Amino acid sequence: MSQTAAAARYVGQSVKRLEDPRLVTGHGRYVDDIVLPGMLHAAFGRSDLARATITRLDTSAAEALDGVHAVYTGADLNSYNDSLRASLHPPESPAPPANMLADGDVRFVGDPYVMVVAQSRYIAEDALDLVEVEFEPLDPVVDYETAAESDHHVHPELGGNLAHDLPVPNPATDEAFANAAYTITETWHQHRQTNVPMETRGIVASWQPHAGVMEVWASTQSPHELQLVGARVLGIGEHKMVVHFGDVGGGFGQKMFLGREDMAVLVVAKLLGSPVKWIEDRRENLLASNHARIEQMTVKMAVGEDGSFLAADLDQLEDDGAYPLGGPATPGAMATMLYPGPYRMGPVSWRARTVYTNTCGRGAYRGPWQMESVAREQMIDRVAREIGMDPLELRRRNVLTPDDLPYQVSTGLLYETTISPKQTLEQAAEMIGYDEFRAEQAQAREEGRYLGLGMALYIEPTSMGMGPLGTESAMLRVEVDGHVNVFMGTGSHGQSLETTMAQLVADELGVRPEDVTLHQGHGSGYGFGTGGSRSAVIAGSAARAAASGVREKVVAIAAHLMEASADDLEVGDGVISVKGTPAASMTMAQVAATAYQNSDALPPGTEAGLEHTARYKAPPTTHSNACHICTCELDPGTGKITLLRYVVSEDCGVLINPMVVDGQIAGGVVQGIGGVLYEHAVYDASGNPLASTFLDYLVPTAAEVPELECGHVVVPSDTPGGHKGTGEGGAIGAPPAVFNAVADALAPFGAYPNRQPLDPNAVLSLIASASDE
Amino acid sequence: MADQIPLSMTVNGQTRRGLGEARLTLADFLREQAHCTGVHLGCEHGVCGSCTVLMDGEAVRSCLLFAVQADGAGITTVEGLAPDDETLHPVQEAFRDCHGLQCGFCTPGFVVSVAAFLEANPDPSDEEIRHGISGNLCRCTGYQGIVAATRQAAAVMKGSGQS
Incomplete structure (x- = not known):
C-alpha cells in the first residue's frame, strides 16, 4: 500500500453491484447470445449404454440431411489429443485416453461418440437421429466400492480401475490408539451430486485463416486456462488464441477446465473454417458434464x-x-x-x-x-x-x-x-x-x-499460492478522461468482481467504483481465473497494487502541476486536493489529460501515460x-x-x-x-x-x-x-x-x-x- | 426443409414478424428473431423458469410453447419491463438493492415471475412469497436476496399504486 493511500471509503460497504443494471433487464451477454455470420451449430450423439463396444457406426444418412455441414467421429478428431490436459495436471501422470469423442467403445452413459455440425441446432439434432450405430454391451463398472477389484476395466489402456492410491502411514498413531479411553469407527458416505450452474456449458469458436487466429467466446471460470489449453490443442500460439469473456451463468467449479466437447468445437471450427457454436442442453449437463462428492x-x-x-x-x-x-x-x-x-x-x-x-x-x-x-x-x-x-x-x-x-x-x-x-x-x-x-x-x-x-x-x-494457482495480475489504466479500465485474469461468474475489484481500486486510487470497469479475458494477463476461493485475496491484491502504482504517479504529477508537496495531497472520488484546503484541487481527468496529451508539462523524468501493471504472488x-x-x-x-x-x-x-x-x-x-x-x-x-x-x-x-x-x-x-x-x-x-x-x-x-x-x-x-x- | 410459417406478435410493444417451422419454440423465436436474448434457456423442459415471459399478461414458460401458439399474442419479456433506459422496474430495482442475483442467468425469469406474482398478489406473506417463486430455480443466491427483493418490490409497488 502506498504511503498516500486513502482511508477505506468503499471497501467494507455493501456497494450496489455494477453488474446488475444490465443483468436485471436482460441485457447481459452470455455465450448463447453470441451470433456470428455463417455460424453453425454443433450437437453431440451420446452413448445410452454405460460400457459397450461400437460394432457399427454409419453417419452417411446424417451427412446427407439438408443443412448438415459435417459429421465427425472419434477417428476424425482424436489425432489432436496429445495436448488434451488441464494445466494443473502434470503431463507425466497417468490419465485416461484423452479423446474428444469415444472411438471404438463407449465408457459411460453420455459419452459422446459422434458430433454433427449443421445450419441450426434443430437440424443438428435431426441428423443425430439419422446416425446408425450398433453396440455390443459389456458389463459396466458402476459400484466404486468394488471397482478396484473388478476384472472389467473402464480404461483397458490403464490395466486397472485404481487411479490413485496414496498411503500415508503414521506409526505415532499406534501409541495413541493403545492409550485411548475410546476408539470409535465409522464410514461416512457422501453421494453423487452435480454442480448445476443455471447456464449450462457452451462455447463459440471462430477461426480466421491466414491470420491464424482462433477467436472464442465461452462460458468459463478461467479464460486463461481456455487460452492456454485451447492453443495447445490447436497447435497455435497463445498470442493467436483470443478468448472473449462475457457474462457467465454460474459454474461452481464445473467451468474451470475445458471439457472434451469444448476441445472438439475448437478443432472443428478450425477444420471447417466456419464459426461453430455448442450450447450444452440440461440433459447433457446433468449426465455428462461432471459429477462430484461420490x-x-x-x-x-x-x-x-x-x-x-x-x-x-x-x-x-x-x-x-x-x-x-x-x-x-x-x-x-x-x-x-x-x-x-x-x-x-x-x-x-x-x-x-x-x-x-x-x-x-x-x-x-x-x-x-x-x-x-x-x-x-x-x-x-x-x-x-x-x-x-x-x-x-x-x-x-x-x-x-x-x-x-x-x-x-x-x-x-x-x-x-x-x-x-x-x-x-x-x-x-x-x-x-x-x-x-x-x-x-x-x-x-x-x-x-x-x-x-x-x-x-x-x-x-x-x-492457494502454489503452481498455476499462485498469482494473478492487474493491468490498470487511467484513460484520458480520468475513467479507469482494469484488465484482470479472473473469470467472475456470479462473484461480483466487477463491483468488488472496483471498490478496491476506488479506495486505492482515489476514484469512485462506478468510474472503474473490469475487463476479463482477452487483453488481461495470465491468471488461473475465479474458483478455489481465490479472487478476493490474489486478484484483489493485484488490483490494489496496480492502483497503488498509478496513484503514486497521479500524486507526483498533481503535486508538480499544483506546485504543492506530494505529502500534502489527498485523492478521493477522482479529485486530488491539498489536505485542509479543498479549494486547491484538480481532477483525475486533468492529471490524465496531462499525462497523455501534454506530456511536456509532466515533472522532469516522468514517463508519459497513466498506467501500471502489477502481479501478486499469494502466500501458500x-x-x-x-x-x-x-x-x-x-x-x-x-x-x-x-x-x-x-x-x-x-x-x-x-x-x-x-x-x-x-x-x-x-x-x-x-x-x-x-x-x-x-x-x-x-x-x-x-x-x-x-x-x-x-x-x-x-x-x-x-x-x-x-x-x-x-x-x-x-x-x-x-x-x-x-x-x-x-x-x-x-x-x-x-x-x-x-x-x-x-x-x-x-x-x-x-x-x-x-x-x-x-x-x-x-x-x-x-x-x-x-x-x- | 420443413414449411416455414409466418409469425406475428407484439413483443414489448413492438410488432415482430418472422418465419418459423411449426416446431420452433417461442423461446427461440424471441431470442433469435425478436432479439430478446434476456429470455434464457436453463432446462428446456419447463422446470427452471429462466425463460418465463408474459403472454397476454400471464406468466408462461416460453420453452414449452411453440411460437405458432403465441401468434397474434402480446408478449412481454424482461427487456420490456423497465420504463426507459435509465430507470428500472421496481422489481428490477429490488433485485439490485437486495442482492437477488449473482450470475444473473436465472434473473430474467425471476423478475418476470415476481412481477406477475405481485400483480396477482400485491400483499403477499413470506410464505406466499416462497411458494410463489418456488417455480423458478436459482443456484447462486440461496434465494435469500430474492425473497427480500420480492418483499421490497411488493412494498414499493403497493405504495406507488403500481400493482
Whole structure:
C-alpha cells in the first residue's frame, strides 16, 4: 500500500453491484447470445449404454440431411489429443485416453461418440437421429466400492480401475490408539451430486485463416486456462488464441477446465473454417458434464476420557468416473490431510484412493475436498453421542484457541495466527441460542415432536499460492478522461468482481467504483481465473497494487502541476486536493489529460501515460474459518425434514462488500442443504442415470430453505487487504451441519445415519430399521 | 426443409414478424428473431423458469410453447419491463438493492415471475412469497436476496399504486 493511500471509503460497504443494471433487464451477454455470420451449430450423439463396444457406426444418412455441414467421429478428431490436459495436471501422470469423442467403445452413459455440425441446432439434432450405430454391451463398472477389484476395466489402456492410491502411514498413531479411553469407527458416505450452474456449458469458436487466429467466446471460470489449453490443442500460439469473456451463468467449479466437447468445437471450427457454436442442453449437463462428492471416508478416532482427540486413522475412497473433468486429481489426499481442521487432533495416518467407473467423470464442485469437514464433523457428533458428552462441549474442549496459534498440524499444514475457530464457534452458539434450543428440544420430545440441532466447524484453505494457482495480475489504466479500465485474469461468474475489484481500486486510487470497469479475458494477463476461493485475496491484491502504482504517479504529477508537496495531497472520488484546503484541487481527468496529451508539462523524468501493471504472488495458504449451526424438525410419519433456523458465523477477514459475502455464504449453504436432503445423481446397477431432468435431480427451491442468519468475526489476514477467501465455505459447512441436525433428530429412535441423501425414504427406513433392532 | 410459417406478435410493444417451422419454440423465436436474448434457456423442459415471459399478461414458460401458439399474442419479456433506459422496474430495482442475483442467468425469469406474482398478489406473506417463486430455480443466491427483493418490490409497488 502506498504511503498516500486513502482511508477505506468503499471497501467494507455493501456497494450496489455494477453488474446488475444490465443483468436485471436482460441485457447481459452470455455465450448463447453470441451470433456470428455463417455460424453453425454443433450437437453431440451420446452413448445410452454405460460400457459397450461400437460394432457399427454409419453417419452417411446424417451427412446427407439438408443443412448438415459435417459429421465427425472419434477417428476424425482424436489425432489432436496429445495436448488434451488441464494445466494443473502434470503431463507425466497417468490419465485416461484423452479423446474428444469415444472411438471404438463407449465408457459411460453420455459419452459422446459422434458430433454433427449443421445450419441450426434443430437440424443438428435431426441428423443425430439419422446416425446408425450398433453396440455390443459389456458389463459396466458402476459400484466404486468394488471397482478396484473388478476384472472389467473402464480404461483397458490403464490395466486397472485404481487411479490413485496414496498411503500415508503414521506409526505415532499406534501409541495413541493403545492409550485411548475410546476408539470409535465409522464410514461416512457422501453421494453423487452435480454442480448445476443455471447456464449450462457452451462455447463459440471462430477461426480466421491466414491470420491464424482462433477467436472464442465461452462460458468459463478461467479464460486463461481456455487460452492456454485451447492453443495447445490447436497447435497455435497463445498470442493467436483470443478468448472473449462475457457474462457467465454460474459454474461452481464445473467451468474451470475445458471439457472434451469444448476441445472438439475448437478443432472443428478450425477444420471447417466456419464459426461453430455448442450450447450444452440440461440433459447433457446433468449426465455428462461432471459429477462430484461420490466418496466415503472410514474414520477411526482415538479419544481420551475427557473427550480429547488423541489420533485419527483415515481411509478415503473416491469415484473419479470415466473421464474426470480437468484430469484425474487427488482431492482425497487433500481431504485426509485437512481432516484435523480446527482442532487439536494428535497424529493422523491416512490412505486416499480414487477409482475409475463407467459413470460421468468427477469434477471440481465448490469445496472439492470438503469430505474432510463432512467426515470430521459428523464423526465428532458420533463421538459425543458414544461418550455421552454434549457435542458443543466436546468441540469446546478440542477447538484451537488464539493461544494455540500459530499451529503446526500433524499432517503438515501450518495455521497462521489470523484464524478464529473458537470465536466463530462461540458466536454461532450464541446466535442460535444453544442452551435455549436444547431446552426447547427436550420439551418437544415430551410432546412427541422431534427436533434436531447440527453444527459444523471448519477451517478452509483458500487462495492457494502454489503452481498455476499462485498469482494473478492487474493491468490498470487511467484513460484520458480520468475513467479507469482494469484488465484482470479472473473469470467472475456470479462473484461480483466487477463491483468488488472496483471498490478496491476506488479506495486505492482515489476514484469512485462506478468510474472503474473490469475487463476479463482477452487483453488481461495470465491468471488461473475465479474458483478455489481465490479472487478476493490474489486478484484483489493485484488490483490494489496496480492502483497503488498509478496513484503514486497521479500524486507526483498533481503535486508538480499544483506546485504543492506530494505529502500534502489527498485523492478521493477522482479529485486530488491539498489536505485542509479543498479549494486547491484538480481532477483525475486533468492529471490524465496531462499525462497523455501534454506530456511536456509532466515533472522532469516522468514517463508519459497513466498506467501500471502489477502481479501478486499469494502466500501458500490463507485460511478462513466458519461455524454453521442449524435446527430442524423431523416428521416421523412422513420422514420429511424441515429446517427451522440456520446460522453461520464466519471469518473471511476484512469484508470488501458485506452484501456480496453474505450472498456467497447463502448460495453455498443452500447447495449443501440440497446435497444432503434432495439432490442425487443416481445410477441403477447397470449404469443408467436416473436423474436426467430437473424433475429427478431436485435442486432446492425457495420453499425449502430457511432464512439464513450471518455473523462475522473479522480477524484480518496478513495479505495486503486483510481478506480471506469465502466463495466455497458455505458448501463446506452446510452438509455436515444439516446431516448432524437430522442425526440429532433421529437419535431418540436409536438410529445412526452414516450416508446421504437423507430424503424422506431414507429417514423412514432409518427409523424402521432402528426399531427392528 | 420443413414449411416455414409466418409469425406475428407484439413483443414489448413492438410488432415482430418472422418465419418459423411449426416446431420452433417461442423461446427461440424471441431470442433469435425478436432479439430478446434476456429470455434464457436453463432446462428446456419447463422446470427452471429462466425463460418465463408474459403472454397476454400471464406468466408462461416460453420453452414449452411453440411460437405458432403465441401468434397474434402480446408478449412481454424482461427487456420490456423497465420504463426507459435509465430507470428500472421496481422489481428490477429490488433485485439490485437486495442482492437477488449473482450470475444473473436465472434473473430474467425471476423478475418476470415476481412481477406477475405481485400483480396477482400485491400483499403477499413470506410464505406466499416462497411458494410463489418456488417455480423458478436459482443456484447462486440461496434465494435469500430474492425473497427480500420480492418483499421490497411488493412494498414499493403497493405504495406507488403500481400493482
